[in-house]
Amino acid sequence: MPIVLSHPFDDDELHEECGIFGVTGVQDAANFVALGLHALQHRGQEAGGIVSYDQAAGFSEARRFGYVRDNFTKASLMETLPGSLAIGHVRYSTAGSKGTTAIRDVQPLFAEFAMGGCAIAHNGNLTNAVALREELIRHGSIFQSGSDTECIIHLMARSIQKTIPERIKDALRRVEGAFSVVAMTRSKLIGVRDALGVRPLMLGRVGETGWVLASETCALDIIGATFEREVEPGEMVICTEEGVESFFPFQRVKPRFCVFEYVYFSRPDSVIGGQSVYETRRRIGEELAKEAPVEADLVCPVPDSGTPAAIGFSQQSGIPYAMGIIRNQYMGRTFIEPTEQIRNMGVRLKLNVNRAIVQGKRVVLVDDSVVRGTTSQKIRDMIMDAGAAEVHFRIASPPTMWPCFYGVDTPDRSKLIAARMSEEEIREFIGVDSLKFVSLDGLYRACGAEEGRDPRAPRFCDACFSGEYPVRPSDMIDTGFKLKVVA
């Protein structure tokens, strides 16, 4: 089965590709966006952008590589983004051309139409972007970026509708895939979720008259906004100072929210679908302890993402919880390793075993997921070097066996260890005393589906675990990718 997918990044974690945020009806809206993006930084660290609108200054825009805190906090920059309406975006990387991102690929994108300007940012991935782009170029569109989002812009430019919201509807009816979108005109803040609602989008209120759209609730908290409701799957909301209008431009289907948002992507202090992300993860740990109990002295998380599940495992099993691995808080994503010597030290720059704690102990290690398995190996080595008597891996998600086409950067399928090996083979490869993944049913139970997963109508998008893709990844099929099931 020849598979020809390639991805720009090849490390051992999955990465969300975006966080989005918009606000209207507040003074210095760009400052709010900066704060919201800071709270969403875990969804994308490569670059960020903000567009604002002010009646006197018109549309203003800024795009920068690097963290929000290092760019969008300088008064000199923020002063260039005046107005009471603004949207922003943080990105991880691009499926764009040539592997490296140009600053022009950084969203929000902005375009001037005959009826006025429009800025747009999206979280997700369009599965027919390649085909759309080819078609648009054939008709005279000039693409300036490698970003999917630019297809939406060009589709809008060619729409014969008279208003920007109508043109957005026109354009989004032509795209396939998973997307949550925030957009703005001179007077409107607009939010849209695809029909399945794969990516999250929250609606909040701020101050007397302000409205906020954000990928997660933690971004409402940081600006003191109150959570109003989620934008519904397939819904378009238009927020102005007069209030919120709601539209449903797409064919209605049963929603399929991304279950991996619960497992790893979202922040533990966010609430999605009425459920605390932290609490969900803690419950996954409880499910794991029930499904895969073990005799041991300590339960230790692989920090930081394994922590809530490790707490749940400890509480369910009665085995004491301990910080057996310590994370260096000064580790950035840009520790450039100068010599072969240091490169070989790998993960120890970031993590160190708390030797005095684990020595001679039987340790349960709880991690959120296993992608390639190489990190798990290194962690196992570290903890054995420190003298642990036994190591039992417990993974707070089912085996990751399939790539995501809906906005998550997954390695080539051939690199996914669970696509190639059974649970027992993985255990042997990593070299631990036992290894267990939570079951798909267990995961669903922790996420609030008491009965587990209903195979005829699963509540979530779980394609990375099940291979059942709810939206045809058209561009990929052209490259020869064989799908197990297409919904």
Place this chain on the structure above:
Amino acid sequence: MPIVLSHPFDDDELHEECGIFGVTGVQDAANFVALGLHALQHRGQEAGGIVSYDQAAGFSEARRFGYVRDNFTKASLMETLPGSLAIGHVRYSTAGSKGTTAIRDVQPLFAEFAMGGCAIAHNGNLTNAVALREELIRHGSIFQSGSDTECIIHLMARSIQKTIPERIKDALRRVEGAFSVVAMTRSKLIGVRDALGVRPLMLGRVGETGWVLASETCALDIIGATFEREVEPGEMVICTEEGVESFFPFQRVKPRFCVFEYVYFSRPDSVIGGQSVYETRRRIGEELAKEAPVEADLVCPVPDSGTPAAIGFSQQSGIPYAMGIIRNQYMGRTFIEPTEQIRNMGVRLKLNVNRAIVQGKRVVLVDDSVVRGTTSQKIRDMIMDAGAAEVHFRIASPPTMWPCFYGVDTPDRSKLIAARMSEEEIREFIGVDSLKFVSLDGLYRACGAEEGRDPRAPRFCDACFSGEYPVRPSDMIDTGFKLKVVA
């Protein structure tokens, strides 16, 4: 009681002023130093420096503001630091002139003597530096930095001893205060601790013939070095490829290691005095739970420093442990707040309450210490806003009532809340349902002194809690500072 101390930084945490590291007998020693300093970054984030020696290139030096990972990882810089012998330093800030640090204040300092070059770096604070500096200037020394360490250099320059190690002894016999020193000549790596051993200094082995000196054991772990022993209070070690020579140049006295290293400064994965720092902190939590029990639903740490004590409190009390407050991992020390609006949001940039978890619950919050009380107030506000039913603060150290003169940056005594208020007044000021500090005896017990603190011969320097200063802070006395007790 008029007190006239002022400190350059005025925020609500105590800060260690330095971390030191040295290595000999390895290829590309500066790379090892960079890694060691990265592991010690929590001891100082303002700047770092490395000096190396190579027979062909002589002494090479580099000093940079900012994190180790951002500077001492670039091949272009590291190539300028060749050789098999190197030392380094990270610093928090200076007691130096004019509040801002110049790059020339960044250690290690280097000087060329008639018998060859010497680089030197120290962690601690000289309590007679002002007087020494005046005396040296009167005799024709020209000071180039605001650093205490330069006094040591000038004292060495005026010594009539023939070798650098002897000159170091001469110089260190003239200084007062707390210090751990690493120094290097063309062939020797030298480590010294003051007679009381206030600051830590560890000796390790690396490879076949290499020796390492480091402030903490976590810096040995990162380079795969093995812990040999601590440099003893009052000891000078001279490490060469032939081995380690040991000297005791100072009058011997009973050691007084800094107890705050256990409470806050050191990393939880370090071992000091044969005790795991993590485990000590966990035990402080247990002591707290015994000394100050409370009925509650959840035990939550103020992250990250309160975490081990919160785990201990939970284990002792049986109250479930939970991450009720989430720390934004992308928070740097340089989040410049652009507007009044944002400035007022304060601590929420860094911390967010996990609203869904704490709502309606009686919460025990465990923090490592209370300095000014302002952060505690903000955390209390956050957690009450999130709907907690009750808030009980438990502090894993006794009230911080006195400034440190031995290398820790403490605010003016008038700013220390515990110097002005009783425990009950602090509780009222912060506005919580209950508030308790661990007792000094409880702290000593957690640190391994089963019998608690022996008031006639305390095992640790605890001046910040007790006001009993084991070394006369001469310079401070001249400014009118009244001491409670001078050892």
Place this chain on the structure above:
Amino acid sequence: MPIVLSHPFDDDELHEECGIFGVTGVQDAANFVALGLHALQHRGQEAGGIVSYDQAAGFSEARRFGYVRDNFTKASLMETLPGSLAIGHVRYSTAGSKGTTAIRDVQPLFAEFAMGGCAIAHNGNLTNAVALREELIRHGSIFQSGSDTECIIHLMARSIQKTIPERIKDALRRVEGAFSVVAMTRSKLIGVRDALGVRPLMLGRVGETGWVLASETCALDIIGATFEREVEPGEMVICTEEGVESFFPFQRVKPRFCVFEYVYFSRPDSVIGGQSVYETRRRIGEELAKEAPVEADLVCPVPDSGTPAAIGFSQQSGIPYAMGIIRNQYMGRTFIEPTEQIRNMGVRLKLNVNRAIVQGKRVVLVDDSVVRGTTSQKIRDMIMDAGAAEVHFRIASPPTMWPCFYGVDTPDRSKLIAARMSEEEIREFIGVDSLKFVSLDGLYRACGAEEGRDPRAPRFCDACFSGEYPVRPSDMIDTGFKLKVVA
């Protein structure tokens, strides 16, 4: 007569807006382009860009603000521009939106068409760009820059021709104004001049098989290329390794080369229309000496642009030539003046009078042109302060009375001193003993038209002096600009 023109820059010199360069058939073509642009830096100092093509790497592009020497000389950058075919551009400023240039406005622009990529750069100005842009947006084009050149790109995208050269012809037939263009496909280097040939474009050979296009011959010299011929007005050349093809896609008209290129823009070591620029300027000085003789002790240039005419004036008049004003060679365009104090010193940062030389002397000062008159006033002050007995201004061009719409940045007409005052009034305003401009006939004679200017068929575009515009500035007419004469 209400005139509503505004220009982004308001200083007292005219500025060429661009220099262009292209080369094919040489190894590391981008290096040649960097050198060529360095030689053309006087035509634009704000920013520069290079696009290259290599079969393996495809199209590569780099755009930078600042001097060529500071950017396009770093091996690390130049290595990213491989291939044997490359074009480049230096720009002064943009007539673009909002006064400040974005990096995306920096040429060459690049677009991917169905039949392959094309990069394009132009020198000149399109006089119907505003109207074209509106029309293109109405039909769904999305503009990404404020650059005129982007109109050409979108016109090409909408052409139904099958090859890029044909699409370029299609597009250029739709634009009005003055332009010299260099463009490139994967295999062709293309050059075009508008029908009047307002802006220069030179064709040269380099090595065995290489071809070069450049704004001026000085850019051929720097790479050791030999001058072949000028691209003719209205000609398109297509250079490949097989040779040069020539086309004439536009209606043929009598050429009107910009006379100001001789007066000021071009470098003195360039040859245009078979005439040495230096020699032409020297002859303008001779004409001036004949038309406006004066008794004096010294002839001094206003450096550096007045130098050749001053030499000619001295040679014709017999009055000794001297460097009475010295230019500070370390003056950049970015001397930011820190205080009111220094701002008032103005021109002295750049120029200083050679006091010992001019004291007590009757001085003839020769300058290339007078735009607003403010600089002339300051120079007059300087030279009088230094004790000159008399000051006689001689200007090596006729009065500049009309704005340029063909690629030169001219101030608002109301700011042009010669549009508001007679020669005598200007003399009084500046405050000198005498002031004379060369006549338009004298200028034509120096440029090789022995008989002077033929009013029925002038050989040059001299609209800035005569107000006779050979191409309708359509966009300007819409703003209410009244033309004296439209050809």
Place this chain on the structure above:
Amino acid sequence: MPIVLSHPFDDDELHEECGIFGVTGVQDAANFVALGLHALQHRGQEAGGIVSYDQAAGFSEARRFGYVRDNFTKASLMETLPGSLAIGHVRYSTAGSKGTTAIRDVQPLFAEFAMGGCAIAHNGNLTNAVALREELIRHGSIFQSGSDTECIIHLMARSIQKTIPERIKDALRRVEGAFSVVAMTRSKLIGVRDALGVRPLMLGRVGETGWVLASETCALDIIGATFEREVEPGEMVICTEEGVESFFPFQRVKPRFCVFEYVYFSRPDSVIGGQSVYETRRRIGEELAKEAPVEADLVCPVPDSGTPAAIGFSQQSGIPYAMGIIRNQYMGRTFIEPTEQIRNMGVRLKLNVNRAIVQGKRVVLVDDSVVRGTTSQKIRDMIMDAGAAEVHFRIASPPTMWPCFYGVDTPDRSKLIAARMSEEEIREFIGVDSLKFVSLDGLYRACGAEEGRDPRAPRFCDACFSGEYPVRPSDMIDTGFKLKVVA
């Protein structure tokens, strides 16, 4: 005759090592210093520094690599340099350790003495600095820089005099060599010249009460100061708001001003020793035309330094003056050449022949000096390639045969072409039709010594031409350098 001198820079020009400037009695003195240093930038382009004193802020200092205009013009920097008294320095390079300059080597140096702070900057070179440094280190001084000037500071620190001016005298009596010094205390601006007065130092007045010290008069002009007089050889002046005090601390000897300041270093608009530098250079050209006439069509300068002499040559000989070589005004000192290809193009990046002017002509080329001869060769190649019929080199200084030890960076003697070859051999090496240097007598005549050079008592230091060193270069003698004559 083995000679073992080495110099850090190896190119084909001589370089002055410094320019100095000081001012007192004006508001925002540092702004004046910035302007003065900008005017003196030709004396040193590597780095610059300013120290200012303000009663409230104390001493402030800033040092930067790069041009004055790029650093000391930013309001943000200049605001950190308050006060009405300031001094500054620009440097070319250092005779310092290891070839590369550290920022700490950049003057003015500053030191805190028991009686207050003192900043000091000097132009020149101490010929016994190596010996002094060794002696000072033996007595406990710690050197922080590679700068000669630090010897002066340490000598001052060890003086038992009570005031800083007296300590400066003490220190300067111990040093040998050539120096002009500006220094400042909290209230005094101090200037000193060595007994021979080798380097220039000018005194001026500014405003009602202000005093200025500057290397050249052009730096007085830029701030609108009036020239008062030169500081005399061997004089110390102390300027305060009360006026100027004068002292003569050294043994009086006959002055020997550096003749090369006239030939090349000083700016043409400066006046030294009552003589215009421009006029002196023009007269050297006249002398050359008398001493070495030739039949030719054009006299062309090698720009820019050969220009005044070329004008003089033309005026004396009647041969027309022309700009046959054009200098690229955008050439910086930092054009990094990316490829072998470009490296071989060498001088053409900076200079281009005005081909149309020189073709078929017999050209006299006038240059200021010949150091290694390699540049002359390249210029000859350029001008022959352009088709000149004959090339006659005329050099406006005698053959440069000996290194300078008084503050000018000269290459190793073995690299000086005139130390190895006769005039005829040089002509052949360069490959021109004729080549003549002006005679030493001719040079003296142009400099105002009507009778030429008096060999028993030469008026100038001309060691670079004559090998007669007026001050023993002690440090050099120790390295084995054989002197022809020591005065």
